[in-house]
Amino acid sequence: MRRIITATVQNSSGVLNRVTGLLSRRGFNIESITVGETEIEGISKITFVVDVEEAQKVEQLTKQLHKQIDVLKVNDITDTNKVARELCLIKVVATPQSRSEINGIVEPFRARILDISKDSLIVEVTGKPDKIEAIIDLLTPYGIKELSRTGITAFTRGKQQKQVSDYQTLIV
Amino acid sequence: MKTELAIKEAQLNSRIEDDFITGADVLIEALVNQDVDTVFGYPGGAVLPIYDALHKSDASFNHILCRHEQGLIHAAEGYARTTGKAGVVIATSGPGATNLITGITDAMMDSLPVVCFTGQVSSAVIGTDAFQEADVIGLTTPITKYNYQVSDIKDLPRIVREAFHIATTGRPGPVVVDIPKNIAQEVVTETFDTDFHLPGYQPTVNPNPLQIKRVMNALKTAKKPVILAGAGVQFAQGSEELKEFAEKHKVPVTTTLLGLGTFPGTHEQSLGMAGMHGSYAANMAIYESDFLINIGARFDDRLTGAIKHFAPEAKVAHIDIDPAEIGKNIETHIPVVGDAKEALKRMLNSPVECDDHSEWYQAVMENKADSSFWYERSDDLISPQWLIEQIYEETNGEAIVTTDVGQHQMWTAQFYKLDQPNRFVTSGGLGTMGFGLPAALGAQLGDRDATVVAIVGDGGFQMTMQEMQTLKHYNLSVKVVIVNNEALGMVRQWQEEFYEERYSESLLDQNPDFVKLAEAFGAEAFQVKSENKVRETLKSAFEHDGPALIDARIVKLDLVFPMVAPGKGNHEMIGVKPCGE
Ligand SMILES: Cc1ncc(C[n+]2csc(CCOP(=O)(O)OP(=O)(O)O)c2C)c(N)n1
Ligand SMILES: [Mg+2]
Numbered sequence: 001m002r003r004i005i006t007a008t009v010q011n012s013s014g015v016l017n018r019v020t021g022l023l024s025r026r027g028f029n030i031e032s033i034t035v036g037e038t039e040i041e042g043i044s045k046i047t048f049v050v051d052v053e054e055a056q057k058v059e060q061l062t063k064q065l066h067k068q069i070d071v072l073k074v075n076d077i078t079d080t081n082k083v084a085r086e087l088c089l090i091k092v093v094a095t096p097q098s099r100s101e102i103n104g105i106v107e108p109f110r111a112r113i114l115d116i117s118k119d120s121l122i123v124e125v126t127g128k129p130d131k132i133e134a135i136i137d138l139l140t141p142y143g144i145k146e147l148s149r150t151g152i153t154a155f156t157r158g159k160q161q162k163q164v165s166d167y168q169t170l171i172v
Numbered sequence: 173m174k175t176e177l178a179i180k181e182a183q184l185n186s187r188i189e190d191d192f193i194t195g196a197d198v199l200i201e202a203l204v205n206q207d208v209d210t211v212f213g214y215p216g217g218a219v220l221p222i223y224d225a226l227h228k229s230d231a232s233f234n235h236i237l238c239r240h241e242q243g244l245i246h247a248a249e250g251y252a253r254t255t256g257k258a259g260v261v262i263a264t265s266g267p268g269a270t271n272l273i274t275g276i277t278d279a280m281m282d283s284l285p286v287v288c289f290t291g292q293v294s295s296a297v298i299g300t301d302a303f304q305e306a307d308v309i310g311l312t313t314p315i316t317k318y319n320y321q322v323s324d325i326k327d328l329p330r331i332v333r334e335a336f337h338i339a340t341t342g343r344p345g346p347v348v349v350d351i352p353k354n355i356a357q358e359v360v361t362e363t364f365d366t367d368f369h370l371p372g373y374q375p376t377v378n379p380n381p382l383q384i385k386r387v388m389n390a391l392k393t394a395k396k397p398v399i400l401a402g403a404g405v406q407f408a409q410g411s412e413e414l415k416e417f418a419e420k421h422k423v424p425v426t427t428t429l430l431g432l433g434t435f436p437g438t439h440e441q442s443l444g445m446a447g448m449h450g451s452y453a454a455n456m457a458i459y460e461s462d463f464l465i466n467i468g469a470r471f472d473d474r475l476t477g478a479i480k481h482f483a484p485e486a487k488v489a490h491i492d493i494d495p496a497e498i499g500k501n502i503e504t505h506i507p508v509v510g511d512a513k514e515a516l517k518r519m520l521n522s523p524v525e526c527d528d529h530s531e532w533y534q535a536v537m538e539n540k541a542d543s544s545f546w547y548e549r550s551d552d553l554i555s556p557q558w559l560i561e562q563i564y565e566e567t568n569g570e571a572i573v574t575t576d577v578g579q580h581q582m583w584t585a586q587f588y589k590l591d592q593p594n595r596f597v598t599s600g601g602l603g604t605m606g607f608g609l610p611a612a613l614g615a616q617l618g619d620r621d622a623t624v625v626a627i628v629g630d631g632g633f634q635m636t637m638q639e640m641q642t643l644k645h646y647n648l649s650v651k652v653v654i655v656n657n658e659a660l661g662m663v664r665q666w667q668e669e670f671y672e673e674r675y676s677e678s679l680l681d682q683n684p685d686f687v688k689l690a691e692a693f694g695a696e697a698f699q700v701k702s703e704n705k706v707r708e709t710l711k712s713a714f715e716h717d718g719p720a721l722i723d724a725r726i727v728k729l730d731l732v733f734p735m736v737a738p739g740k741g742n743h744e745m746i747g748v749k750p751c752g753e
Contacts, residue, residue, distance in 0.1 A: 010372055013321070018313055025314055056499060063496035069318045069338065072372045 002031070003050050003058055004084060004154050007065050008073040011037070011044045015070045019046060022068065028052065028061055032086075032151025043072070047153045077156050084154035088132045089114075090123045093143035105138045120145055195325045196225035196356040199289070202332035202366075208233045208260050210251060210617050212244040216264025217304060218291025221356035233260075236617060236646060239638040241268050243610040245275025245286065246636065250614030252284045253597045254572055254622075256409070258339045259614060261288040266304030269350075270311065274604055276346045277315040281601025282430060283403060285344035287335045292321065294354040308350045317345030325358045329366035337368060342375030343494040344407055375493055379510030379518065386506045387465065387489045388524040394463035394487075396532045397423045400446065400475075403430035403600075404468015404492060410513030411435065411593040414467065417516050421526045424536045426454035428469045429585055430600040437589030438569070443540055444589070447475040448736045449582040452749070453540035455742035458483050466490045468512040471501040472601065481741025491515045545586040546749040547730075552702050556580065556655050556726040559706060560587040563625060563653060566710045571623040572597065572615045576608035576632030578662040580655035582732040584627045606635030609652060613639055616648045623714070624649070630656040630683055640693035643719035651713050652695075652721040654686055657728045665731050670738075690721035699723040 009015050016035055023030055031049040038045050052058050058076060065074045094102055094116070102121065106113060111125035125135050129152060136147065199222060203211065211233050215223045226235060238244045241263045248259025263272055269290040279286045293302040312319050318338050320331045328351075335347040391397055405414050411434050418425045418441055425435045426443040435442055446454035455477075458464060464486040469475065471490075476482040482502060489506035490498045498507040508515055547557040560583050563571075573588050574597040575581040581598055590596050597615055599607040612626035633654050643650050657664075663678040690697035696716040700709040700723070713720040733747025 013323075014309060014313070017310075021313055056503075060496065060500055067494065067496050069370065069373045 001052055001058070003052055003061075003076055003078045004082070004152060005048045005050065005062065005065070006075050006077055006154060007046045007048070007071050008038070009044050009046060009068075010070045010072065011042050012070050015044070016046070018068055018070060019065065022064055023048070023050070023061070026060070026064055028057075032149070034151045034153045036153070045153075047151070049152050075156075077154060081157045082154050083157060084128055084152050085126055086129055086132055086152045087124065087126045087150045088136070089146075089148045090125070090136065090139055090144060091120050091146040092123060092139045093119060093145060094121045095119065098142055102139070102142060105135065109135050111135060192359045192361075194221060194225060194356065194360060195328060195351070195358045196221040197229065198325065198328050198360055199332065199351070199356065200225050200229050200231050202329050203233065203260065204231055206258075206332065206336045208258075210234050210236060211260045211262060212236050212238055212247045212251075212614070213262035214238060214241050214244055214264065214268060216268045216291060218265035218293060218353045219262060219268075219289075219356070221353060222262060222289070222291070222351070225356075234617070236613075236642065238610065238613070238642045240636065241271030242275055242606060243613070243636055243639045243642060245272045245279070245288065246604075246607050246610035247614030247617070247639075247642075248286045248288075249275060249279050249282075249284045249607075250574060250597050250611030251618040252279075252286055252344075252614075253282075253611070254594050254615045255618040256285075256407070256594065257618075258285040258287050258336055261286065263288065263290050264304070265291040265293055265308070265353075266306045269308045270306055273311060273315065274602075274606075276312060276348065278599055278602040278604045278607065279346040280315045280317070282599065283344050283407065284346065285339040286346040287339050288346065288348045290348060290350050291356070292350045292352040295323065295352045296354065298352065308348065312348045315346070316348050317343075319348040319350065321350040322352065322355050325355050325360060326364045328355070329364055330368050333366055334368045334370060337370070338373060342373070343404075376495070376509045377493070377511045377514055379491070379508045379515045381518065383506060383508045384515060384518045384522065387491075387508060388519060388522040390463055390487055390489060390506060391421065391423075391465070392524045392526055394526070395529055396460060396462040396485075397421070397526075397529060398457045398461040398464055398536075399423050399425045400428070400458065400464060400466045400469050401425060401431045401434045402428045402467065402469025403434070405431060405434040405512045406468075406593045408468065408493070408512035408514070409593075410467075410511075410516050413513055413516035413520060415439070417520050420520065422530070422533055423465075424457055424533065426450070426457060428472065428475050428600070429598065430596075431469060432585060432596045433590035433593045436591040438591055440537075443536070444545070445585050446742070447472075448477065449586065449732050449734070450475075451540070451545060451586075452543040452734055452745055453536060455736070455745060456539055457536045458486070459741070459743040461486045464488050466492075467516070468492060470497045473501070476501065477736045477742040478740055481743060543749045546733075550703075550727050554700070554703050554706060554724055554726045556583050556657070556730055557587050558703070559653075559655065559724055559726060560584050560627070562706050562710060563627070564588050566707065566714060567623050567625065571595070571625045572612075572619070574598065574608045574612040574615060574624070574626045576626075576628040577603045577605045578629040578632060578660070579657070579665060579730070579732050580627055580629045580661070582662075583655070605629075605632035608632060609636050609650075610639045610642075612650045612652070613642055613648060616650050617646075624651070626650055626652045628652060628654055629661060630654050630658060630680055630686070631660045633686075634684075637689070640690060640695055640719065640721070644694040647718055649717060650719055652690075652719070654721065654723050656683070656686070656723055656725050657730065658683060659728060662732070668729075668731070669735075686721065686723040694719075696720040697723070699725070701725045
C-alpha cells in the first residue's frame, strides 16, 4: 500500500536526518521524499511516499513521526482529495529524424524540451506519478540515457474545490 | 515566571559588570537554575573550560567523579529512577561521549530522564576529524528523546531549559546537549532571554473522558479483568491511585519487570511480575482474561511471549502517555493517551460498579497460591533465591535494590517483593550488564539515608567494578552482593536448555578474588559459602558505615524458573512449581 504522508517540521538542523533515520530504523521503506520551505519562516514541509503493508503500520509510522520534537503536524493524505505532483528530467536519445516524433509525445503531456544536443534532448515533465510513468514508457523505446525524479510533493485541496475529471488530473 | 527571569537577568547583569563570564559559567548557572543537586562528570580536553568554571564557581551541586563514563550515565540513571529528577552527566568529547552510548540507549529504552552534556571540538574544526572529535549528534539521534548541538552561546540557557523539560516530562527520556569548546570559552557580554519554545512537543497529560468511560464500561461487564502495571505508573506517581483502584474493583494486578513496586508486591491482589520469568499466576491471568488494562507498560516481547498467544481472549485497554506505544505490539481496543495518575484518578471517580467477577478472582488467587515462585533449597550451599529472601528480611523489604543483568536479576525480581515504587532499579529494555553497581551509586546519592543494595552477577560486576572506588571516594554505604555462580549464568542456562549443555564461553572459573579486590578499593569485604553464615555476614555488611561487598558463592548450576521458552506463549511455561509442594 503506497501512502503519501506529509510532515510539517521545524527547520532545525538535522531534522531531515532525524526523520529519515527514524523511518529506516523502524523498518519503513521510503520510496521518495521531498522537502522544502513553506510560507512560514522556519517551517518546512516534508512529503514522503512509503510502501506500507498494514494499516497498523501506517498508524505506527504517523505516530512515530508525530513523536519527534521537531515535527509539528503529520498527515496521511493518501485518501484525501489532493494535488500531488512530481518533476522528472529525462535525457533521451534523439536523432534529427526522431526529434519531431519525440516532440509529438512531449506536447500532449505539456512537458518541455529544455536542451537539445546532437544526439539527445532533455525533457522536463511535471505531474502525477502515473503521468510521469506514462511519458517514461513512451520515451523508453528511443533510449533513455539519464533520468531523475524529484519524488512527490503534495497538498490537500481547498474544501470548496470541485473534483476534476480523470483526464484533467492525468494531464494537467 | 517573568519576574523570576527578570531577577535572574539582573543577577547575571551584575556579574557581567563585576568580571567577565563565559559560556561555561552560563551553563553552570543554568544547571543551578534547574535545581540540580548532583552532577556525574568526568573531565577532558573539550570540557576543560566547563571544569574550570566549576572550580571557580560556588555552585550548589555536588560533582561526582565516577571512574568511567559508563559509570556516570548508569549512576545518573539510578539517580533518576529513584528520585524522579533528571540525572545530569558531563563528559568530554570523542571517547568521553562514546563511552556514554550504552547508558544513553539504556535510558532511552527504560524511559529515564537523563540530561548529558558532552564537550565537542571547537566549531571551526567540526567535521575535520579533529582530535577527539566524534559525531555525537549523529551517534545519539536514534538513542535520545532529543539532542542539541549548541551553535550560538545565546541559545545555551534556552537549550538547557528545554533539555530538562523534554527529559522529565511526557514519557521521560535522555537528552544530549553537545557543547563545542569555543562556545564554553566564549566571553558573554549580555544576557539572553531564556524562555523555551517547543511548539512540536506537547505531551497529552489529561486523558479523553470518553475513553475513560469506555474503559470503565468494559470493566463493568468484564468477567475476567486483570491489570498490568508498568513503569509509567511510577513516572506518573500514580501508585496510590493504582492501589485504590485495584482494591475498589477487586482486580488482580500484575506488573512488568520495571513496574515492580508500583503495586505492593506483598498485597493479596498482587500476582507479581508477568512475562518470561514471571509468575505462572500472572501469565495465566493475562492469558485467560477477557479484559486487560495495561497502565503504563509497553508490551515488551519479554513480557508478551509469542504475540499470537498473548491475552487471546481479552479486550485490551492501554493507558500510555506515549501514543506511539499504543497498538505498536498488541492490538488495542481502548486506547487512552495520557498520564497514568490522571487516568487512574478519573477511573476512580467513575460511578461505574463492576459486575460480579469474584469467581475469576478466586480462580486467579488459587493459581497464585498453588504456583508461587519456588526453589529447591540446597542442604548447605547457598540457594540464590533463598539468599535474596535473606536480603529481603535483613532490609525489611525496604531497601532500594539495584540489579545487574542475568539470573540474579530475575531471582531478585521474583523474591524481593517490593511494596514501594521507585525502589527497584534494573536494566529492563536493554539488559545492560554492568548497570547494577553504578546505578546503586546514583541511587544512594539521590537518597543518602536509604539502604541501597546492588545485587549483581560475578560477570556483570566485572564490567563496571571500578566504580567501587567511587563509592569509597564519596563514602557511600552501598552494599554490593555478588551472586557468584562462577558463570555467565543466564547464558549458561540457555545453553543448558536450548544448546544441549554446550557451555561455550560461559563459565567463569577464572574470576578475581573479589574480597581482595574490594579491599583494594577500600571497601569492607566478605565471602560467604554456606547458608548458616549468610545472615551474620549480611548483618556485618549492613552495619558497616561505608561501602561493603559480599562474595556469595551460590549453587553454581541453579536455574531461573518458571520460564516461557523463546517463541512460546505465556501459557506454556516450563518449570512451574511441582504439584503438591
Ligand atoms: C553488556 C552485555 N553483554 C552481554 C550480555 C548478555 N548476557 C546476558 S546475561 C549474561 C550473563 C551474566 O552473567 P552474570 O553477571 O554472572 O550474572 P548471572 O546470570 O550469572 O546471574 C550475559 C553475558 C548482556 N546482557 N549485556
Ligand atoms: Mg554469574
